[in-house]
Amino acid sequence: MPEPYYPWGGxxxxxxxxxxxxxxxxxxxxxxxxxxxxxGKLKTENIGIEKIVANVISNPHIRYVMVCGEEIRGxxxxxxxxxxxxxxxxxxxxxxxxPGAIPYIENLSEDAIARFREQIETIDFIGVTDTxxxxxxxxxxxxxxxxxxxxxxxxxRLKPExxxxxxxxxALHARITIDYLGRVKRRGE
Amino acid sequence: xxxxxxxxxxxxxxxxxxxxQPGEHPTVLFGGMFFKGAPDFTAASHQxxxxxxxxxxxxxxxxxxxxxxxxxxxxxxxAFLEQHLPKTHPFSVDFxxxxxxxxxxxxxxxxxxxxxxxxxxxxxxxxxxxxxALKQHTPAMALIVAFNPKDSSPDGKIEVLxxxxxxxxxxxxxxxxxxxxxxxxxxxxxxAPGENSGAALAALxxxxxxxxxxxxxxxxxxxxxxxxxxxYESAKTTVDAASNAGIALFGGDFAIFGPVELAPVVVPLxxxxxxxxxxxxxxxxGVCPSQQHPRRVFSP
Numbered sequence: 420m421p422e423p424y425y426p427w428g429g430x431x432x433x434x435x436x437x438x439x440x441x442x443x444x445x446x447x448x449x450x451x452x453x454x455x456x457x458x459g460k461l462k463t464e465n466i467g468i469e470k471i472v473a474n475v476i477s478n479p480h481i482r483y484v485m486v487c488g489e490e491i492r493g494x495x496x497x498x499x500x501x502x503x504x505x506x507x508x509x510x511x512x513x514x515x516x517x518p519g520a521i522p523y524i525e526n527l528s529e530d531a532i533a534r535f536r537e538q539i540e541t542i543d544f545i546g547v548t549d550t551x552x553x554x555x556x557x558x559x560x561x562x563x564x565x566x567x568x569x570x571x572x573x574x575x576r577l578k579p580e581x582x583x584x585x586x587x588x589x590a591l592h593a594r595i596t597i598d599y600l601g602r603v604k605r606r607g608e
Numbered sequence: 609x610x611x612x613x614x615x616x617x618x619x620x621x622x623x624x625x626x627x628x629q630p631g632e633h634p635t636v637l638f639g640g641m642f643f644k645g646a647p648d649f650t651a652a653s654h655q656x657x658x659x660x661x662x663x664x665x666x667x668x669x670x671x672x673x674x675x676x677x678x679x680x681x682x683x684x685x686x687a688f689l690e691q692h693l694p695k696t697h698p699f700s701v702d703f704x705x706x707x708x709x710x711x712x713x714x715x716x717x718x719x720x721x722x723x724x725x726x727x728x729x730x731x732x733x734x735x736x737x738x739x740x741a742l743k744q745h746t747p748a749m750a751l752i753v754a755f756n757p758k759d760s761s762p763d764g765k766i767e768v769l770x771x772x773x774x775x776x777x778x779x780x781x782x783x784x785x786x787x788x789x790x791x792x793x794x795x796x797x798x799x800a801p802g803e804n805s806g807a808a809l810a811a812l813x814x815x816x817x818x819x820x821x822x823x824x825x826x827x828x829x830x831x832x833x834x835x836x837x838x839x840y841e842s843a844k845t846t847v848d849a850a851s852n853a854g855i856a857l858f859g860g861d862f863a864i865f866g867p868v869e870l871a872p873v874v875v876p877l878x879x880x881x882x883x884x885x886x887x888x889x890x891x892x893x894g895v896c897p898s899q900q901h902p903r904r905v906f907s908p
Contacts, residue, residue, distance in 0.1 A: 428802055430835060465757045466803060492677060493704020511775055512758075520704050521733035523775060525758030577758070592762050592814045597610065600892050603817045603859070604613045 425474040426573060429467075431459030439482045440560050441475055441539075442553075445497045447488025449550050454561045456481050462491060464499040464519030469526050471500065472535045473574040479538065479567040483560045487544035487553050495519040497545045504541045507532055531574040538568040609885050610813055610859040611893040614820045619791040621749055622696040622724065624669040625898060626793060627822030630859045631889030633898050634882045635852075636824070637663070637875060638673040638700060639868035647681055649688050652868075656692050659871035666879040667902035670871065673700040673728060673864060676708055682715050690719065700726035700751070706734075710741040717745040729753045729795060730784050732768060732775045742787035750789045752780045754811070755797040760804040762811035765796055766818060781819075793862060796825040800833040812860040824862030827851045832866070849873040856881040883907060 424436045438456030451458050456478060461467045475481050484504075486497045499517035503524065506515035514522040524532065542560065547553060591597060596606050610630055618627045625633040639659045641652055656672055663670035672693070674685050689699050701716070703709050709727075716722050725747035732755065754765035756773045770779040784792055794815050798808035808825040815823040831837065831848045838844065849870055852863040856878060865874045879902035886903045889895040897903045 466799070493708075513775070519733075520706070521731065521755070521757065523732070523757040525756075591810055594762070594766075594814050595817050597813075601610045601888075602613065602893070603610045603813050605817055608613070 424478045424571075425457060426477055427470045427473040427576070429459060429470040429474065431457050431474070433457050436478055437480050438561065439480055439563070439565055440557055441471075441481045441484045442557065443471060443484060443486045443497065443500065445486065445488035445491055445545065447548055447550075449488070449553065451557055452554055452561070455557060461486075461496045461500065462494065464494045464496045464514075464517065464522045465524065466526075467496055468500050468503060468514075468522075469524055472503070472524075472527055472531065473576075476531060476534045476538055476572040476574060479569055479571055482539055482565045482568065483542060484539045485542040485544055485553070485557060485560070487547050489548060490545050493520055495522075501541055501543055501545075503532070504536055504539070507536060526576050527574055528577065531572065534572045538572075609857065609888045611889055611895065612813070612817050612820070612859070614817050616816065616820050617822070619749065619793075619822060621698040621726070621791065622694075623900075624671070624698060625900075626749075626791075627861050629889065629893070629895045630856075631882075631886035631893075631895040631897060632901075633861070634668050634901050635856050635860065635878050636669045636671060636862040637852075637871070637878060638671050638862065638864040639871050639874075640673045640675065640702070640864070640866055641868050642675045643677065643681065643685070647684060647688070649684070652688065653692050655868045655871070659868050659875065660694075660697075662871055662875045665905075666875055667900050667905040668875050668879050668882070669900070670875060671698055671700060671726070672868065673702050673726075675702045676712055677703075679708060679711055682708070682712050686715055686719055686721065690721070696724065698724045698726055698748070700728045702728040706738045709738050713741045713745040713747070716747070722746065723748050725749070726751060726793070727789070730780055730789070731755055732757075732772065732780070734776075734783065739783070739787055742789065746788040749791040749793065750784055751793045751795045752784055753795045753797050754780070754815070755799075760797075760799055760807050762796075762807060762814040765807070765811050765815065769794070769815075769819075792821055794819070794821050794823045795864070796823060798825045798827045798829050801830060805830040809854045809858045809860075812855065812858040816859055816861075822861040824855055824860045824864065826864035826866070827854055828864070828866040828870075845870070845873065849877050852878055853881045856885055879906070 442458035499519035727750040756764035
């Protein structure tokens with residue numbers, strides 16, 4: 420279940436919530452130093468990035484997001500995350516200049532994305548797999564101890580508007596009906 | 609177990625039939641060949657032979673789904689398929705990067721293999737150059753992934769198929785048609801646990817009744833992402849294989865079941881479920897199992 424500080428869930432490990440560094444792991448097996456607020460692997464250039472954004476802005480103590488390890492081929496999730504921070508999204512919700520295959524942010528409001536871009540600084544360590552170098556950088560970031568960025572921002576997951584509402588507990592889906600034998604029909608036909 | 613009112617399309621490729629009413633044709637099983645690092649074709653040839661053999665023994669159609677990671681692997685992987693598959697047997701090619709897709713299509717054209725190719729996949733991230741490449745070198749069949757990043761429900765999947773969900777200027781079905789792909793398999797896009805993972809199964813009868821097209825998914829991906837299962841290591845393989853049963857029970861036509869190494873478990877398991885489905889759908893709906901159906905192989 421989601422933790423209070425990180426309400427969107429995901430595959431991550433948490434440290435002290437007052438830590439100012441979050442670490443995004445691409446193709447790398449690495450455990451960061453203990454002061455890191457949160458770290459975990461990023462795989463997809465859409466839903467994975469959304470979870471990072473939502474969880475990071477829920478904790479205003481996080482001021483640095485480091486992206487490290489070899490880039491995920493095809494998805495280019497790390498570069499797409501950096502593009503989101505640099506450029507935001509266009510009117511079709513595509514991350515501007517993202518190199519990933521399907522870099523769309525659909526479940527976050529523009530306010531949430533703006534907050535992410537303002538709250539944190541990114542550290543581009545894509546391609547870096549030297550864990551000593553990564554740890555040294557994290558320790559240096561941690562030592563800066565910047566103040567928190569105001570109050571937590573709890574991003575509401577945008578819900579699609581339901582086009583059909585039919586209260587029928589027997590139906591698998593509003594578009595179809597299934598009779599007692601298992602014959603499927605389009606509803607209304 | 610279901611029977612659909614909408615007429616179901618059946619597409620044939622080689623000797624394999626995709627689609628139809630539940631119980632009509634066996635579930636087509638795609639075994640993934642991922643070739644991590646430099647491809648190990650010795651191990652792969654044994655795994656492929658094993659999957660094909662068990663498929664033949666059980667009446668289950670099996671297809672290798674080769675993942676192409678780098679440009680330098682395109683030719684060796686094509687040579688491997690030419691050498692180790694029966695002459696007309698289909699295969700699917702899976703990749704993420706658009707540039708690799710284009711180069712692979714060119715290579716498949718040069719090798720005269722497009723008539724056996726299942727393109728994995730058409731999705732909302734398709735680029736204009738990829739679209740052009742598909743027009744020039746059109747594969748016999750394509751998987752269309754109904755992934756909608758905003759709406760993972762069956763409605764969202766239909767939206768992306770019909771109108772592109774505002775991410776494309778047209779729906780994915782129209783995109784496939786515009787490049788000349790005639791035979792379409794709809795992949796209902798299984799997402800991670802916590803992301804409405806069950807919608808991929810629930811969408812199967814919805815898509816089939818809506819379009820009459822063959823539908824399936826890679827539900828095993830959900831198992832792979834269920835990290836809590838690592839606590840129950842001995843159960844994980846069973847859950848992985850058994851997850852595919854949901855596809856047969858929800859009326860689906862194909863399963864992208866994960867690594868080909870799982871074939872010795874998945875293929876008999878799916879044959880068993882196909883037999884169970886066929887017995888019911890013949891009894892209630894009069895659906896006759898095809899000549900290749902596992903029920904004809906094993907049932908009295």
